[in-house]
Amino acid sequence: MGKHSCLKCCCEGETVEQRTVFLDTNANKRTDGAFRNKEYVLHQTGSTPLVDLENFDIIEDIVVGDRLHQIDIGVTKKLLNIWYIGVLRSTKRWNREQREIIHHRLKRQTFPFETQRKLRSLDDLSYWKGAECKAFLHYAAPVVLKGLLTGQQYQHFMLYFCGVTIFSSTVHRRLYNAGRAMLKKFVENYAQVYGKAGVTPNVHSLIHIFEEATRLGSLESYSTYVFERKLGQIKNNLIRTSYRCLEQAIRRILELENFNFPRKRQPFCNPFYKQRGQTITLCIRQGFTMRNDDVNDWFLSKDEEVYKFISVRRCQGGLRIICRMFSRVFEYFDQEISSMDLFIFSAKITDLQTTEMELECSDIKCKLVKTIEEEGETMVFFPLLRTLVE
Ligand SMILES: [Zn+2]
Numbered sequence: 588m589g590k591h592s593c594l595k596c597c598c599e600g601e602t603v604e605q606r607t608v609f610l611d612t613n614a615n616k617r618t619d620g621a622f623r624n625k626e627y628v629l630h631q632t633g634s635t636p637l638v639d640l641e642n643f644d645i646i647e648d649i650v651v652g653d654r655l656h657q658i659d660i661g662v663t664k665k666l667l668n669i670w671y672i673g674v675l676r677s678t679k680r681w682n683r684e685q686r687e688i689i690h691h692r693l694k695r696q697t698f699p700f701e702t703q704r705k706l707r708s709l710d711d712l713s714y715w716k717g718a719e720c721k722a723f724l725h726y727a728a729p730v731v732l733k734g735l736l737t738g739q740q741y742q743h744f745m746l747y748f749c750g751v752t753i754f755s756s757t758v759h760r761r762l763y764n765a766g767r768a769m770l771k772k773f774v775e776n777y778a779q780v781y782g783k784a785g786v787t788p789n790v791h792s793l794i795h796i797f798e799e800a801t802r803l804g805s806l807e808s809y810s811t812y813v814f815e816r817k818l819g820q821i822k823n824n825l826i827r828t829s830y831r832c833l834e835q836a837i838r839r840i841l842e843l844e845n846f847n848f849p850r851k852r853q854p855f856c857n858p859f860y861k862q863r864g865q866t867i868t869l870c871i872r873q874g875f876t877m878r879n880d881d882v883n884d885w886f887l888s889k890d891e892e893v894y895k896f897i898s899v900r901r902c903q904g905g906l907r908i909i910c911r912m913f914s915r916v917f918e919y920f921d922q923e924i925s926s927m928d929l930f931i932f933s934a935k936i937t938d939l940q941t942t943e944m945e946l947e948c949s950d951i952k953c954k955l956v957k958t959i960e961e962e963g964e965t966m967v968f969f970p971l972l973r974t975l976v977e
Pocket residue numbers: 593594595596597598791792795
């Protein structure tokens with residue numbers, strides 16, 4: 588990685604323990620005009636045809652904050668490597684007892700079907716995919732890391748958790764400035780917590796997410812996950828041998844197109860449900876499904892109450908949701924920002940009311956992921972990102 592390689596700012600990298608690290612968070616922003624004038628002599632090693640694109644800002648329209656490579660693999664997985672494997676000289680890895688605790692805590696969690704339902708053991712960390720790191724960050728980390736990190740590491744990590752959470756949904760747009768400050772502080776304090784060698788280009792790039800999210804939308808709307816998924820489909824379904832891969836893929840695609848398959852998916856109209864035995868699956872809207880299985884059955888209403896989905900009932904052509912509510916919920920954290928501002932709550936199972944009530948589908952804000960805190964009865968609820976929409 589070159590010392591002048593940041594695409595967004597003029598910060599100069601330095602070599603620490605044979606790695607290039609970027610410690611400067613206040614360097615001047617690069618500009619489209621200066622790039623086209625070839626003013627960045629040390630940065631521009633050649634020319635690019637991208638400058639020929641019309642209405643294209645060569646700095647601002649190029650994304651560095653791809654959540655798959657930069658965030659989920661680039662920072663989250665790296666942090667797990669630091670804590671679990673011990674890849675940085677300055678930071679001792681978890682001891683055997685701590686490793687057993689995290690195993691036990693992760694094993695107890697089951698997440699909804701939209702995400703990674705189970706996280707693999709951290710012994711298989713090198714095989715963890717981006718989606719696993721993402722589920723770990725958003726639905727497990729603040730709970731399972733408690734007490735395993737030092738107070739300073741945990742506080743520092745929570746800056747990252749909150750910052751990335753804020754930029755993961757346009758629902759949090761009003762918090763973007765706060766998210767920017769948190770990620771900047773995370774990057775600035777990184778060297779203090781893990782040593783200079785940890786401040787990799789991926790960590791540095793977090794300071795540039797604010798501008799990208801403001802210009803292009805939330806991290807979800809321009810991540811490379813969809814492209815990777817498509818590449819996986821091409822690789823697994825269309826290519827049989829390693830000989831002339833491109834030709835094979837093109838031929839299979841042409842064959843498929845000639846078949847003229849009917850479109851599988853109908854556009855979503857109204858909420859509907861299916862029942863099989865005691866299991867009820869309710870589809871609220873595109874990409875938002877609930878099931879009464881003690882995993883996929885938690886949701887947040889628009890007036891910010893936490894509910895458990897029990898059943899559904901037809902009423903005057905529409906559907907009414909039968910559910911139970913927590914009589915009280917709690918703020919889970921309050922450093923930097925209140926967890927409630929991010930729609931994160933903790934609750935005690937004993938506070939789940941026994942009386943059933945009814946809600947309209949339109950009363951629902953988002954699906955919640957339940958994370959079990961300890962042996963006790965406390966659970967923490969995190970909004971399922973893809974259901975948190977405007
Ligand atoms: Zn930069």
